[in-house]
Amino acid sequence: MFAGTRIRHKLLFYYSLLFTLSLSIGFATVYVITRDTIEKNIESELHNTSTTIYNLVTTSLTVSIKNYLRSAAEKNLQIIESLYLDYQNGLLTEQEAKERARRVLLSQTIGESGYIYCLNSSGIVVVHPQKTLLQTDVSEYSFVRDLLVKERGYLEYDWKNPDEKKSRPKALYMIHFKPWDWFISVSSYREEFKGLVNVDDFRQSVLDVKFGKTGYAFVMNNEGKAIIHPKLEGVNILTVEGLPNEYLASILEQKNGRVVYSWRNPGETEPRSKLCYFSYIEDYDWIVGAASYQEEFYGPLRTIRTLVVVTFIITMLLVLTLTFKISDSITSPLRNLMEKFTSASKGDFSLRMAVSSKDELGQLAMFFNRFMEQLGDYSSNLKQQIQVRQEAENSLRESEERYRSVMEAAADPIVIYDMEGRVTYFNPAFRTVFGWRLEECLGKKLDHFVPRENWPETELMITAIRQGTVLPATETKRYTKTGEIRNVSISGAAFRDHLHQLAGSVVILRDITETKRLTRQLMDIGDNVRQTIGQDLHDDLCPHLIGIGGLVSALKTTIKKNNGDGERLAEKIVELIGEATSKARGLARGLCPVHLVAYGLQSALNEIADKTQLATNIHCSFSGDPSLKIHDNTLATHLYYIVQEAVNNAVKHSGASSIDISLEQKDEYIHLWIIDDGRGIDDKQQGKGIGLQIMKYRVLVIGAFLEITSQSESGTIIHVFMKKSESMHP
Template sequence: MKGKDMPATRRRPSLSYAPFRASLLVILALAFFIGIFWIINEYQTYRESIANIRHTYRELYQARVREEMDNMLGFIVHRRSQADMRVENELREKVRTAYTIASHIYRMYREEKNTPELRAMVAEILRPIRWNNGRGSYFAGRLEEGTIDLFADNPFLEGLKIGRLPDGQGRSLPPEIIRILRDKGAGIYRYRFMKEDVGDRSFPGILFVKYFAPFDWYIGAAVSNEAMEHLLQEDILSTIQDIRFDEDGFILCFRFDGTIISHPEKKFIGRSITDLVGSQGTPYGRAMLEAALKPEGEHYIHYQMNQGGSRKSGQRLSYVQAYPDWNWILATDMSMASMEKAITEETRTYVTISFKNVFIFIGLFAVAVLFLLGLAYYHSSKIKHGISLFTDFFRKAADNQVKIRDQDLAFAEFEDLARLANTMVDDRIQKERILRRDELRLDTLLQLGMMEGHDIRDKYDFVLHRIVQITGSASGYIALVNNTQTHATLCSRVTIHTGQFGLGPDDNAAPRSVEEGDLIGTCVLKKKPFILNTTAQTNRFPAYPYSRPVRRRLDVPISNDSRVVLVAGVCDSSRDYDNSDIRQMTMLLEGMWLHVLKICSEKERAILERQVIAISEEERSRIGRDLHDDLGSHLSGVELLSKVLQQKLEKEVPAEAEQLGAIRELIREAIEKTRRLSRGLYPVHIREYGLKAAIEELVVELEQLFPVRCSLSIDPQVEEVATNQASHVYYIIREAMFNAARHGRPEKIEIIVRREHLHLSVRIIDNGKGFAEKDSKKGMGLHTMQYRAKAIGASLNIEPGPTGGTMVTLEGKVFK
């Protein structure tokens, strides 16, 4: 049972091991966050490195394929520019070869055969000779006769006259050739040949002829421009087919319609470029065609392709560009395996470095953990001593306003922090000074409110002394201004170093005109405060009311209803005066003036209340005397006459005598009520028998009127209370008892009257239902009780009783 009744105590952590546990948690948290940060940082660095590698390699690859494309286009342009010269040289070489053959045959067989036979022999030898894939052949004919003896491309023309072969411009062909042969013996001739089977379309070409005199022959070789162009394209395509560069780099060529005309894999030649698809299903062929046909835009194509027939795919880069002259599209394509390899190597390197860093981090972390935990364990034993040191430091910093000195700092970086700390201390000191000034001002106002029994000059001296303390001044004054604003009267002076507190014998307390030029009059006339913080400023005004020149001074006027009522000033503070000093002085002086007005108004109200109470008492006494002397006497006379009449009727008319007896009873009740009312209005028995007898009679009267029991305890010494004060005490007790009986409905009322030296203490306690505070403020009787208490200089309190009901307490110094 004992274990169940006792509350379970929670085990609190030990302060000695708090640094150890905190260090462990901090180390683990740091390890976690550092690890996360390190992983994220390493991963981000890896990503940036890979992105940098990709960007660098892509720029290199793009520059490489672009360079190959520029070289290829330059090669085509160069070859086209050299095509005519090459064809001319080739035709010259072929004709010279034929000329050599004819010369050789002639030398060998001229003795054996005649000229026609030799012509036929040479013609047959030259007829089958072809070059440039069959597009080049020989022709020969007799110059004088104009007969064609050899036309290898079209044997049907042999035997015809050469003059029947017009060129495309309508000119006769043989005269041109004859002129070249006769003038030079050999030469180049450009022609335009007409073919009727293709719609009379002309086909330009070039030929070379040379005259062979033994046969009277011209031997020539010709080729058309179209054939030359085809020859050039085939030669270039053959060159493209064999071009390889860098890592599996090649050049791809296809027409505008997408037909592939050159590809390193010959199986793709003749197929559409749109059929080419990457390893991931990417139609890179269609992308090449669309990119080349666009006038602007990116002409680089990236795609994936299996490497060397394996299933492993690699990235490739192509650069496409159109060659409109031949309706060709060229694409330089190369593998990006080096980039993939570099990325793989970089990844492997990062993984290796990461594992190495992890092991290093774990080792260093273990060393740091051991070191920090050991250090934390060591410092745990020093906590108690450290706490006492810190306590002493904070106590000194709070009491002595310790600051950080620059020479105590070991590092220059801490100087700014030290300045900030010192600024904070200065701010705290300033705020504490302002707070102390506010506290001193509020305490002054509170103390002023408690100085009800002091003379007004004492209050002026007290407030001025506090003003001098708040402003840190050496001296000060307060001067009152008359209602006409023409004179100011010095009413208080305080000087700290001399100990003067109040007006001294040397101070001039006579009224002084505000127009005499001193700063008091200037404040009254201009109705504004003046701050003079330099000697040059203070010398412009007389030193009054000070007895010697001052260095600094502050004078503040206080107004009431647009009228200056007083001027207060201080001088010779250790610092310059500012607006905060004006604010402090203004609030304190305004509070003092409001207190003065309040005291004056309270005094006037007390006088009026006493006059009202005196008049009401006099009127009550007059009414009480009239009731007692006049109405009471008349009723007593009526009662005596009715008694005589009753005695007479008892003998003569007994029935009417009985009715007259009832009338006499009513008259006696009226007499008693009149006597009771007169006592309430004018308790003459207080003067005759004293306060104690009057209270005892009041108790009897209350018990007769209300169903309540009364208990009275009274000291005999209360009889020494003066009659006027006793009357007020009596009426307060009467009002309290009747209020309790009427409204509280108690069963018992206890009246206790005690005298302690010169003080009177009265308590009326009932056990009724009590009272509501809001209702207690409405009754006229309670206000009258307060007025009577103030009239005799006592205090009246109404509060709930100790066991319920209400307790009315009257206390005050009423004895002389």
């Protein structure tokens, strides 16, 4: 709305608005703070006065009741002392004196249902209006014990008569008459105290409480009758016409709190706003309060209001005059500067302004001159920079196009992550292999396509990337979108930004599922060929050699019977055939170690342990879980060769004295352990031997995991574990 308005008018408006708001806020703040302070002081004074009156009345009531009970007790003590004197003078027997004393005591009531009773120092009731309590031991009550100790004084307690369902608060005053050992107790229920109170004892104390000019205190009962009031005492306020009866009824209903109402005292023509704080005395069903007119407290506010208005008018007149003066001293030089800028916008960078002062406007003129000089230089430099930048942008665009073309043409899936592991790009080959579209994964992590059992090596790869090292090719597994598991070889490296800070990583996931399947098929074919050869050796060649051995044995017998010279030669032939049969069996067992054993893998592993111990004198043992049955002959064969390779390495290289082999199942996994107590594997050689390479390859083929733990002079632990499958169970 001020886009076309001059600065002079804007300054006038803004200064006026600023001072108006500032003064309004300042004066309003002062006024509100003053008003709140006054109101808080009023309410605090009234509240404190109400509390003081409440305490004064309750204390006065307690003292009045105490005085009443004490007066009754002392009066009855005088009567008993008079009867006791008659007994001493021989006018009455002691029994007659006590009987008259009982009648006098029992003939009196305190309030509506209060009474007088007597106890002796043993706590036995000797005088009581209820005959069922006479001669009753009440020393078990705490207030009775207090009576017996104090002998004289005021006491409050709770008491339940035999014919009542619950106890009620009660008070008594007690005096001890020693000649008869009577504790004279004048008692009354607290709920009946209001009938015993003498208002004259404290009326003047309440009326003397004053605050402000006309503030006063009052006491009224629950029916609206003014018990203590400076003008309406003894009057039922609810029945008086012209008084705010609805507010007084509200006070009787609320019993505690504050109320603001209009009140007109007798003799006044107009009602005035009044503030009242009040409290409830439950025992007497009384309400005590303190009230005062609000106008008596708000006099200073009217003075402040008048002062604020006058100050505001004077200040605004000064502001308007000063604003006109200031605006003219600013707008004239600015108008000249605007004209110069208009000329400079047409391309004339030679314009300059005259510097006539050293204030901000003079400095603005100097800055304009300097700006025009630099603007001329920047104009020429900018043209050159634009040309250079255009060439750089064209080169960068060509480089990005080449980079994207290479990525999209790559046959292997390629993923680019930021340093938080979120996807920023992957090529079409990734969607082809794994099924996810780039829009589904952009800006998200791909944790969901990592199988749980492959997280250990995945975390190692993540650590390598975060350290900025090159990630060597690592075989692992990943899920596709359909839940299929693919074997992949992962490699990659981190890249840095223009500040040489790690900015992300490029990861290549080569799908080797088909390669591993073909490799396994080749190994299975090799194993099947070995098994076929072993079966043929065992089932064909060995019986054949055994048959030949039998015929030669028969030939030997025939030659021996004929006393021929060929007996020794025939015996040698039989020996050689026997050795050939043993070697054929050994070859068959080596080529088909599990299939040829009736009891499967565990029997074959036990045979490895026995043969090792027999051939090397190294203690070698096997322990297996009898309930674990592996019916997949290919899986059993690989496990057999893994154990055989591990045992051979331990025998040849570790110098071990003990080798333990164990096969067990825990939860969803089966575990194979080969543990020796040798010298361990050298860190430089670990993982480089052909035997260990073959073991690792067999582990990958069967989908298992391999852990090798080796310490110098502490031996080596080889741990193979894998998930159980249906082929492992009958």
